[in-house]
Amino acid sequence: MSKKQRLHPAAIFFTLLKTIKELVFSIGVIGFLAFKDAGLIYFLIGTSVLILAVVVFSALSWYRYTYRLEEGELRIEYGILIRKKRYISKNRIQSIDLTQNIGHRIFKLVKVNIETAGSGVGTEASLKAVKLEMGEALREELKTVQKPIENDERNEGTNYNLPKQKITTKRLFLAGTTSGSIGILFVIMTFLFSELEQFIPDSYYENTFQTIISFSIIIIAVLILALLLILWLLGIAGTMIKFGKFTITKNNEELFITRGLLEKKQTTIPIRRIQAVGIDESILRQPLGYVTVYAEVAGGTIEKGEDFSTILFPIMKKSEVDGFLNKFLPDYVSNRNDLIGLPENAKTFYIIRSTILLLIALIAMLFFIPQFIWVPTILLLICLYMGLLRYKDAGFRIDHEQLTLRYRVINRKTIILFHKRIQSFEKKQHMIQKNASLATIKTSIVSKFGTGKHYKIKDLAVEDIMELTSWYSYRD
Template identity: 25%
Template sequence: MAWPAGVPEGGEPRQRLHPLSPALHGAKSLVVVIAGLSWSTLSRVGFGWFAAMVAVLALGATVLALVSWYNTGYHVVGRELRVHEGLLWRRTRAIPLERLQAVEVVRPLLAQLTGLAELRLEVVGGGKTEAPLAYLTVADAAALRARLLALAAGAGAVPATPEPEAVPGAAPAPAATGRPLHAVRNKDLLVSQLLTPQAFLLPFGVAFVLAQFFSEGSTSFIAVASTLTAMAGVLLQPIRRVLDDWAFRIARDDEVLRIRNGLLETRAQTVPLNRVQTVGVTWPLLWRVKGWLRLRLEVAGYSAGESDDRNRPDRLLPVGDLPTGESIVTEVLPGVRLAALPLTPPPPRARWLNPLSRARLGAVLTDEVFAVRSGLLTRQVTLVPYARIQSVRLVQGPVQRRLGLATVHADTAGGAGAAAQDRDLAEARTLAAELTARAHTARLGT
């Protein structure tokens, strides 16, 4: 929907969000309002006054959402996305597209029911998601995503063909564009979340609580409700992961990854391969019985910007076996063989600092990446391409100085990077110098 105030700087009219956006924001506000009004309020004022209070507050929230929508617009100027918003205090955000790391098309449940979508941008050094444009039609969101990615890559402003999206009541959408890499079976996803400490220990916790109730005769409503609330809290994280990773599919389209996942809230994520900072491989303790692992990628702006793990769209493979993990890692980091990494442990004297996990620590410089292994119960391997290393640090604590050890850190843009723990001091100095040289050479070659 075009902005009515003519054509601004840049030769392109500002665009408004979809006209249904205020209604969706108002519906979300209504849920918050009802949740905020306690049952004690209902008992004091009665149902009629309670409904009137909810209606007035919901109407106010809808009016504010409508005013916000009327004064919000966006357009592309050169190689920037500019977002204009505000009524009393006008604000314009200019987002340089060369800093663009990833673009997501997210469809919460209400958006799915109305055929709309939300566009989220992740940029280098962003403290949170930039310019969440909520809401656009699915076609507009896909076209804008393709255009922004093309501009970020310097390929011009011609948008790619939008990917088809599923709309409730319509025929199933075709498969995602690009070459399919893997589709996670929902059965494996469910089993993987049953093999978590929360689900594994839940029956023991329930049995203990029930034994306490029956032994003490405490079966009041409050006690039962508290128990059910505690059980729901324990199971919340596995349930969220199942909902978030449902129907997980990953494909490669030239030099970008296309990732789709979600049940109640669907996500269509596009990540340029040259923006991947690190790849993390995790073997949870209970998963090792099935030979499963999990892959995560680090894109600048995600890990540091989102405190809630489920809001970080960094999933590369929620669950899979070693051959599947190796094939996906090879797509992201060509030449890296996950099962053949010649990782070497720190010297034996490092056992004074890591008495149980020393044998599980390891580090190696391959031709393609800096690889680090850590973890005792949950084993992890972090892979860092040399071109993504921003700085190299050699750190010694007081105990490490006495033992002649040091830790070498390879820092990436906006992320944790990787650290080779408790290496021999002479080896650590050589490792830091070699990392610095390889990072410099790799950046010159990109």
């Protein structure tokens, strides 16, 4: 690989497809205006010229893009008019991820994403399309670790005898049904509709409105339930596609995660980069006893569609967490069921913060539109319950160099981290808290793409915060 290599010619197609996808909305708007003013011929000519230019650009970009391994560096040269060179030292590389979408699988290719400590929001380097064997060889050459993950059918049956755990179809379906993604999909649909409504004639709104009001309440309720059911099914499908065939494997000091049905993604996580391990219990999953285990990893990147935290396992029984951590991250096993909670007088603060806005809305509606007073009343009761949950769940525990924090916004989160990973420790106390002998703490660690991740627990007892402060200030 010391000679200059080019990407697979399929990279031309991938670049072309991506560019057209980014331009399709603009082309659609231009097309609408062209049809509106009877300028179809000009629209077709302009579209043809644009597509031709994109094809030429994609081909030239592929031809001018070369890479090679030389003297412990990955050397990349690219650029059509302005030639650019990027040298990535082997010692700077944090992880190498291999991704296969449907197009890659057809041509038996792989996309290689290379991350360094200073990658920022994007990857340090991305080889869009190389042969699968070349991608594996690059990973082995740059990382010099044993490859534990079976990448295709050729490796089936190979026993690497490494700690490994896969998700079952039953658990994957349960993860989809309890993902809570229905709300996210509803917001996305609302946004898309708001963007497209300017192109929809006003008469369409009038006809639709007249049709809806002609329906009975029962039919309207059925339509709403059908829409929610469709969104729920889409959420299940999205989760199963994203986390299908999820497998985590440990090899020496690295974790390897493979997931995805349509787009197969392989992620490498050096254990030394893990800053904290979290256990997430959503409102839907907590009563069923299921959790999600994730990690905060220093450095890395945020790619389109990726989470800010790295999922170590999408869903498992709460009782299975310690066994999972013992297998993959034994240092992060903690006594999470014996935390120091909040004092009794902190309950009032949590209730007030959770209900004050709804209480004001309730009073306002009582004067102006009392017939709808039931709406803020129901929301007030929900927020009151959430405030009590936040008070009940908050707490901490110190075990030598290990710190366990628990808090809740909507989901209950338990964070396990170590003294050496904490970048800053902050105590805040306003006047009312001071009179009640309470205060707030905030700890910060380095998270994905180099930014800080913050964990805050409000209204701890002052004596408990003094214990935390002494623990953090202590140095061996």
